[in-house]
Each structure stands twice: as structure tokens, then as C-alpha cells.
Amino acid sequence: MPNPASLSPQRLPKTLKTGVKAAVKHDSAHKHVSGEALYIDDLPEPRDLLHVYIAQSQQAHAKLTRLDVSAVQNFPGVVAVLTAADVTGKNDVGPVLDGDPIFADGLVEYIGQSLFAVAAKDIHTARKAAKLAIVEYEPLPAFITVKEALENQSFVLDSKTFRRGEPEAQLPQSTHRLQGEIEIGGQDHFYLESNVAMALPGEDCDIKVFSSTQHPSEVQHCCARAIGIPDHAVHVEVRRMGGGFGGKESQPALFASIAALVTHHTRRPAKVRLDRDDDMTMTGKRHDYLIRYDIGFDVNGRIEAAAFEAASRCGMSADLSASINDRTMFHLDNAYYLENVSIMSHRCKTHTVSNTAFRGFGGPQGMVAIERVIDEIAHHLGEDPLTIRKRNYYGIDERNVTPYHMTVTDNIIHDITAELEQSADYAKRRADIIAFNHTSPYQKKGLALTPVKFGISFTATHLNQAGALVHIYTDGSIHLNHGGTEMGQGLFTKVAQIVAEEFQVEIDRIKITSTNTEKVPNTSPTAASSGCDLNGKAAQNAAITLKNRLIEFAAQQYSVAESDITFTPDGVHIGTQTVPFQELVMQAYLARISLSTTGYYRTPKIHFDQSTGKGHPFFYFAYGAAVSEVTVDTLTGEYTVDRVDIVHDCGDTLNPAIDTGQVEGGFIQGMGWLTTEELVYNPSGRLRTHAPSTYKIPSCGDRPQEMHIHLRCDANRENTVYRSKAVGEPPLMLGISVFNALTDAVASVGNYQACPKLDAPATPERVLLACEALRSFNRAGG
Incomplete structure (x- = not known):
């Protein structure tokens, strides 16, 4: 028997270097360092782009007795001013329940709540014009802390209790007993990229929205609902976020909806980009x-x-x-x-x-x-x-x-x-x-x-589902799309590794593409640590479907049993032959075998009453x-x-x-x-x-x-x-x-x-x- 160490490199079986378990670098790591990674504010600005500033409430709780924006509308360089009256659909972006108006309508409930939006030729003009609005309030009692809310029985939802055993009976019988309390503060997400959205007009009132969001489908729903058009008329795309941490799950819907409304009214592109102070003031935090x-x-x-x-x-x-x-x-x-x-x-x-x-x-x-x-x-x-x-x-x-x-x-x-x-x-x-x-x-x-x-x-059990889309092109290159979003955590890289592993090809054969509501619909947010569990499984299922099609075709084409076909880094072993992956793909195409499919996954075993x-x-x-x-x-x-x-x-x-x-x-x-x-x-x-x-x-x-x-x-x-x-x-x-x-x-x-x-x-x-x-x-x- 020859010594394996003496075999020439050409005769040694290949190993997959970039499949699962490999320490593959983040697909955009070099772009992050070099500045080549494109975020929404880096995209080329289209002609006639409007820059949008959102004016905010200066009262925590008050009746909005007067809102006069006529001077704002007449300011040079201002193209449009939108208030609650200009919301052609539903004036709410609540992710589950109503209660989050796009623009305040008669009532404000926190300092920083959006009052109106100014769309102008540049952001400096929009900011300057917004100061000319006349805003009058009638203050109402405000509860700021948890203790104030408890004292006044102020709740957004009904209280809830879990119970097991007999705690009330057992507590007095315990050998030792202690009581106390702890206050636990909130936290700002402090992502590097603040909230930003850009809307572009299309034909037939269609709108394309670039949004820095963990939940493109929710942004799609909210924009469509705000304007009063079907979901299919709004197309949301996000290639990457500069951090999310949960702060871009529900929050981006407000800013994307305002950009979309401006575009709907003006038929011009519109961008909402918050500076750090406005972002921290207007967006939610970790609950304290x-x-x-x-x-x-x-x-x-x-x-x-x-x-x-x-x-x-x-x-x-x-x-x-x-x-x-x-x-x-x-x-x-x-x-x-x-x-x-x-x-x-x-x-x-x-x-x-x-x-x-x-x-x-x-x-x-x-x-x-x-x-x-x-x-x-x-x-x-x-x-x-x-x-x-x-x-x-x-x-x-x-x-x-x-x-x-x-x-x-x-x-x-x-x-x-x-x-x-x-x-x-x-x-x-x-x-x-x-x-x-x-x-x-x-x-x-x-x-x-x-x-x-x-x-x-x-x-929320219904969110435990995901979809993916995989194409194989005739040169053997692979297009991968799924419902997960990339916020720096490496999700795209991991899912690409999963697909690479299934086909036994290196990851550089796979094109990782932007999350896109036109390709994978009705997606769940990339949250709850489930991004790879859900989208990785969906992509794997799509890859397995395509692989099985290729195996079935190869078995017929080469007259071998399906069990005698395996995908390896060397190529596809078909009986005693080894056929390069791209060659088998071309053969399948010529035989009219579909090389595109969707994948779907839903988490098993889970339920809760x-x-x-x-x-x-x-x-x-x-x-x-x-x-x-x-x-x-x-x-x-x-x-x-x-x-x-x-x-x-x-x-x-x-x-x-x-x-x-x-x-x-x-x-x-x-x-x-x-x-x-x-x-x-x-x-x-x-x-x-x-x-x-x-x-x-x-x-x-x-x-x-x-x-x-x-x-x-x-x-x-x-x-x-x-x-x-x-x-x-x-x-x-x-x-x-x-x-x-x-x-x-x-x-x-x-x-x-x-x-x-x-x-x-x-x-x-x-x-x-x-x-x-x-x-x-x-x-x-x-």
C-alpha cells in the first residue's frame, strides 16, 4: 500500500474549506474595514431627491391644540409638509396593536413624538423651516417612571401571571424568607448606523424602499398601509445594517412610512436619515x-x-x-x-x-x-x-x-x-x-x-417560519436569497456556508444577495436569535430539493442508482465517474431540469397557551x-x-x-x-x-x-x-x-x-x- 503522504496533491481527495464548521470570515469584513460596504446613506442619491426632517413634540403628554405649518410650507426650498391629515391610508405603524401614530393627531404622549415632516431640497433647509411651525399644547398629567405608572394603575396591556405549585401556601412555611426589589435600567441600542430610509417612485404608484431594518416585511406592510395601497406595490430591500440589536425590528417602520408618504405625494425620491440625537430621542430602548x-x-x-x-x-x-x-x-x-x-x-x-x-x-x-x-x-x-x-x-x-x-x-x-x-x-x-x-x-x-x-x-409562535430562494446558473454559480437580514452578525456568511456544504462547493461560488420582499415574501424579523435556525434551514431545504433533482437526473442520464451519486469537493461522483459540478448543472439545464426553487422551514414542537x-x-x-x-x-x-x-x-x-x-x-x-x-x-x-x-x-x-x-x-x-x-x-x-x-x-x-x-x-x-x-x-x- 502506498504511503498517503507520498501521494501527489492532484491525487489527494479535496476537502471543503468553506463549508460548515469552517472559520470563514464575515463576507463583508474587508468591506467594513475599507469603507467599501454600502449602507443606505452611501447609495448614490437619485436626481430630485428630497431630504426629510421630522419635527418632534416638546411635551410628554398634552393635547395638541394648534399646529400651524403654513410658514413652513412657504419657506424657500421646501417642497412638501406632511401632517396627520396627509396620511392617505392608516395613520399608525404599530407592529402588533394600534397606538403608534405616524404623526400626532390631537394628542402627544412623549417628548420626541413626530408632529409633521418637512421635505426640502436639503436637510438644512428642512430643519430651518420646521422651526417656523406654530405648535400649541394643553399639558396633561404625565407618568414618567415605572413607580408613577404603578401608583396610577397606568398600563398599556393587561397584567399577566404564570403559576406553578402553591407559592402562597409554601412561603410562610419556609425555614427562611426574604423580600426585596431591584431596579434594572434600560439601554440604548447605539448602533453605528442610525435609522435611515430612502423611497423611490415607480410605475403605477409602486414604491421601492431601502430601509435599515431587521424586518423588511413589516416595513412593507406599514408603508403600504400608510399610503393605502396593496403590499405588492411596495418593494423593500436591505443589504446590510450598521448594527441593529433589536432596535431596527419595529422602529424603522415609522421612518420608512414617512419617506414613502413623501414619495407618494410628490412622486420624487425621499430620504429620512436621523442624526444621533434625534435617533436616541425618537426610538425605543430596552425596557427598564x-x-x-x-x-x-x-x-x-x-x-x-x-x-x-x-x-x-x-x-x-x-x-x-x-x-x-x-x-x-x-x-x-x-x-x-x-x-x-x-x-x-x-x-x-x-x-x-x-x-x-x-x-x-x-x-x-x-x-x-x-x-x-x-x-x-x-x-x-x-x-x-x-x-x-x-x-x-x-x-x-x-x-x-x-x-x-x-x-x-x-x-x-x-x-x-x-x-x-x-x-x-x-x-x-x-x-x-x-x-x-x-x-x-x-x-x-x-x-x-x-x-x-x-x-x-x-x-409569538407564528413568527417561527422562514423562506429562501436558490438559483443555480448554468456555469455552476449559485444565487442565494432568504428572509434574514444582515446587521453585522454574520448571518449571510453562515447561510452561504450551509448551502455550500449541501452542494460541496466552495463559498465563493455562492452570491449572497440583499434581503428583498420581492424574492422572499412574508418574512419574520431577524430576531430572537433565530436568524440562522430559520433561514439556514429554509436555505438548506431549498438546496436539498435542487440536489435531489440533480441526483434524479444524473441517475437517469448515467444509468446508475441514486444511492451511487454523491456530491464531493472533487465533483459529483456518479458511479465510477466524477463529473464537475458545473458540467452536471449544464447537462441538467439542457435536459430541461429546473435549477431554481424555494425552501421553507417552520420550527417544530413549539406551542404555548x-x-x-x-x-x-x-x-x-x-x-x-x-x-x-x-x-x-x-x-x-x-x-x-x-x-x-x-x-x-x-x-x-x-x-x-x-x-x-x-x-x-x-x-x-x-x-x-x-x-x-x-x-x-x-x-x-x-x-x-x-x-x-x-x-x-x-x-x-x-x-x-x-x-x-x-x-x-x-x-x-x-x-x-x-x-x-x-x-x-x-x-x-x-x-x-x-x-x-x-x-x-x-x-x-x-x-x-x-x-x-x-x-x-x-x-x-x-x-x-x-x-x-x-x-x-x-x-x-x-
Whole structure:
């Protein structure tokens, strides 16, 4: 037998270099760096383009008693001014329920609400002209905070409760009981590309809209509805976004609808492009929460009963708050078994911008609350918080039913925790930190390991579907289109890898094309971490259909059994022959075999009964855990994140390079939410943190000095695309470990005798106040 190493390269079988599991770079990475990547504002501006400025309310809640735009209309360079009276269809862009008017009509409900739009030859003219409008208000009572809304029973939706077991009966019987509350702040998406839309007129009143959106179909529906034309008359396209994080799921519909209305009225192209201040003022954020808890537990810290009351600031309308608050309820357990539990959710109406989707979609807020509960139990019993965490974890074959009555069948959190404890040297570092804190009067260190168990699927069941379109051209090149959108997360690259793997061709043979409502209709948003699960499966199904057609043709053409035909990187093996892929494709074309098809996928096994709060809302869970170490200056409240160790479950990874980037980026974004990113509204409801000068996202210097990330790549037990798992949202919750590490550091100021009352975000000011509270506690004899 010849030595395989001695075979010439020509005789060695080829391997697919860019299929699934390969660390293929993001398809636009080099364009992002070079500036060649085209975003909407980079597209060539068509002749006669109108630039649109949106005038905003300066009152949080008021009757709009007068709106006179005659001077605006007469300003030189102004072509059109649109108010509510100029909306020819429906004056609403609510994604689920009505309540989000395009232009205010007699009532304003937050500072920043759109009043009218000015279309002019340039944006400077439009802005200048807008100032000439006469706007008069009759102020009404305004509720700005969650607590104000609760006191006044102000809700956008009915409250809801999940219940399992008998918490009311078990709480008084518990050996130990604690009660408390935590305030959890919101977060601005702070994508690099602000909201932008450009509308172009077509024949027969058709309109093409370029929109920076995660949900092209919703933009299509809203634009058509605003004008009063069928959906088929509006064509929406998006090649890429400069970030989304949920902020471009429902929010872009307003700006695209205004651009479309301007084009409809003027028959000229129109562009709406928000600057950073206007974007932050006009668009929704992550919901901020007040979560109260009543917990009963035994001498070992195992939770016996729990009652949660979670109230969120939804803003002036429902937007996506129903599903967001539901997901908070679904994730208030995180990785912990709660046998007797009630979870009540209040969806509070405030006179602030409607809050909306954000990476994690309500889940992170619930998980922060239960992690605070675990810390409180640990401090009460004088135990290591990790010990209490592990005692409360879901079991494998028992203690495995969630508060919404779903059985957890894929639990790997015990294995992940054990692996991370060892790789991060948790026990030794914790002992060293406690010793350090006893001898360091002002610098205090903290350490925390927190788990993640995150459900994957849209909780609105009907959204768990996707379509794709695949063409094979006669030269063997492949055109790929699907309903997912690219916002920098690498979705297009992963789906192209999936198609490449099916055909056993390199990825450079595949053309990745813009998301387009003319090619794949009725798409779900790229959200809920399901972009690759759904669109990847749809594209795979399309590729399999075409591959089966080619196999059937080849079997007849070459008189071989279908089982004797395989696709390989060398070509298609047909019996004893190897035919180049492109040659087989041309043969099929000449034989009149269709080389184009659609693919479709809907997630199996999922269902949920909203009336009973019971069901199986998630296809599977993604798991992870992080250990974070921090150092706090207790005299100033300033702190650094020194090190983080992460083990994250990504199933059988489709692309380890992209998945690692998602884990690192998600962690940093979660860390930022819980530390420096503070949204501040003044009592009148005006957002004061509406620019980079006043809103602090993590910078390069805030990144942990050491980051150790390990992808756990065990195949998903469920039949996902190539047994992978979602890696979009779950890593954000790894950042909770930083918040708990800060809590641990502050607790050392009081010799770990009490759990600090530290709310999120844990800004240096809040950390300092928490330190001072513990010093006062000590002086009072705590």
C-alpha cells in the first residue's frame, strides 16, 4: 500500500474549506474595514431627491391644540409638509396593536413624538423651516417612571401571571424568607448606523424602499398601509445594517412610512436619515424594570417558594411589549428550579418613547433579578453564592419543570459550570480575593460565576417560519436569497456556508444577495436569535430539493442508482465517474431540469397557551456561564473588570470565528448595560442622555484585561441546521457576571454580612453609594 503522504496533491481527495464548521470570515469584513460596504446613506442619491426632517413634540403628554405649518410650507426650498391629515391610508405603524401614530393627531404622549415632516431640497433647509411651525399644547398629567405608572394603575396591556405549585401556601412555611426589589435600567441600542430610509417612485404608484431594518416585511406592510395601497406595490430591500440589536425590528417602520408618504405625494425620491440625537430621542430602548421578590428557602439555600412581581416601562404604546414582558416571565427562572412559584407581569404605560426589542428581548432583566435573589440567599446563609447556585440548578431527570410547565430535557449547565470552575480556577481565586479584601482597606475585589439558560424560538409562535430562494446558473454559480437580514452578525456568511456544504462547493461560488420582499415574501424579523435556525434551514431545504433533482437526473442520464451519486469537493461522483459540478448543472439545464426553487422551514414542537401560561414555547435552550473578576475603588466607586472566563454552548458550531465574535461582543454589550449605560430622563420626561457625550457605551479601555472564551461545541439534541445552536442573544446574559462581581466586591466593605442594595446599571455613583451604605451599616453595628 502506498504511503498517503507520498501521494501527489492532484491525487489527494479535496476537502471543503468553506463549508460548515469552517472559520470563514464575515463576507463583508474587508468591506467594513475599507469603507467599501454600502449602507443606505452611501447609495448614490437619485436626481430630485428630497431630504426629510421630522419635527418632534416638546411635551410628554398634552393635547395638541394648534399646529400651524403654513410658514413652513412657504419657506424657500421646501417642497412638501406632511401632517396627520396627509396620511392617505392608516395613520399608525404599530407592529402588533394600534397606538403608534405616524404623526400626532390631537394628542402627544412623549417628548420626541413626530408632529409633521418637512421635505426640502436639503436637510438644512428642512430643519430651518420646521422651526417656523406654530405648535400649541394643553399639558396633561404625565407618568414618567415605572413607580408613577404603578401608583396610577397606568398600563398599556393587561397584567399577566404564570403559576406553578402553591407559592402562597409554601412561603410562610419556609425555614427562611426574604423580600426585596431591584431596579434594572434600560439601554440604548447605539448602533453605528442610525435609522435611515430612502423611497423611490415607480410605475403605477409602486414604491421601492431601502430601509435599515431587521424586518423588511413589516416595513412593507406599514408603508403600504400608510399610503393605502396593496403590499405588492411596495418593494423593500436591505443589504446590510450598521448594527441593529433589536432596535431596527419595529422602529424603522415609522421612518420608512414617512419617506414613502413623501414619495407618494410628490412622486420624487425621499430620504429620512436621523442624526444621533434625534435617533436616541425618537426610538425605543430596552425596557427598564422594577422587580419585587418574596423568596422562601431551606437551611441549605434551596428555594422552596418564590413570588415575583415584574413591572416594566413600556412607554406610550404596546409596540412589542407583550412578547418582551412574556420573555421576562419565561426567564425569571434562568437556570434554577422553582417548584412553587408565581410570576406577575405589569406592562406599564408611561409618557416616554415606546420601548422595544433589544438583544435578549426581556429575558436578561428577569435573569438579573433571580441572580440577585441567589446572592441574597448566599449572604443570608454565609455561603459562597456559587454553592447556592449549584444547589438550585435544574436537575437532569427530576427538578426539571419550568414555571410555564415545560420540561427541560437538554440541561448541560452542570457540566458547563464544572468545566468553567476548573478552567477559571474559581475556588483558589475566590479564596485569594477574600484574603486580599481583608487586608486592602480601599481597593476591593469581587468574583462571580453566573449561568445562562436561554430559550430559543419566537414566543409569538407564528413568527417561527422562514423562506429562501436558490438559483443555480448554468456555469455552476449559485444565487442565494432568504428572509434574514444582515446587521453585522454574520448571518449571510453562515447561510452561504450551509448551502455550500449541501452542494460541496466552495463559498465563493455562492452570491449572497440583499434581503428583498420581492424574492422572499412574508418574512419574520431577524430576531430572537433565530436568524440562522430559520433561514439556514429554509436555505438548506431549498438546496436539498435542487440536489435531489440533480441526483434524479444524473441517475437517469448515467444509468446508475441514486444511492451511487454523491456530491464531493472533487465533483459529483456518479458511479465510477466524477463529473464537475458545473458540467452536471449544464447537462441538467439542457435536459430541461429546473435549477431554481424555494425552501421553507417552520420550527417544530413549539406551542404555548397564553390563557393558562402553559406550553412548550422554546425548541431548545442555549447554555453558558461566565466568571468575572472586578476591582473597585471604594472611595470613588470607580472600577475595572480585570478578567472574564466564559464557556458558551453553541451546539455543533457552523462557524467558530463568527460564533466567538458573537460571544465576545454579546458579553461586552451585556456588561455595558449593567455598568455604564445609563438612561436619564428628567421629571418632565425629556431624555438627557441622547448623545455619545452623555451616554457611555463600553470603550476599548473598558474591555476586561483578560478574556478567555471557550466554545462548547456538542451537537444540539434537536434537529437544527447541522445540529448548531443560536449564538446571537444568549451571550449578552454572560455580562450579568460582572454585575454580580461588583455586588460581591461591594459586599466585602461590610465583611460579607449583607447583600448590597445595588441597582443596575451599577455606575460608579451607585457603587459608591452602596459602599457608603454598608459603611453606615457597619458603624450602626449592622
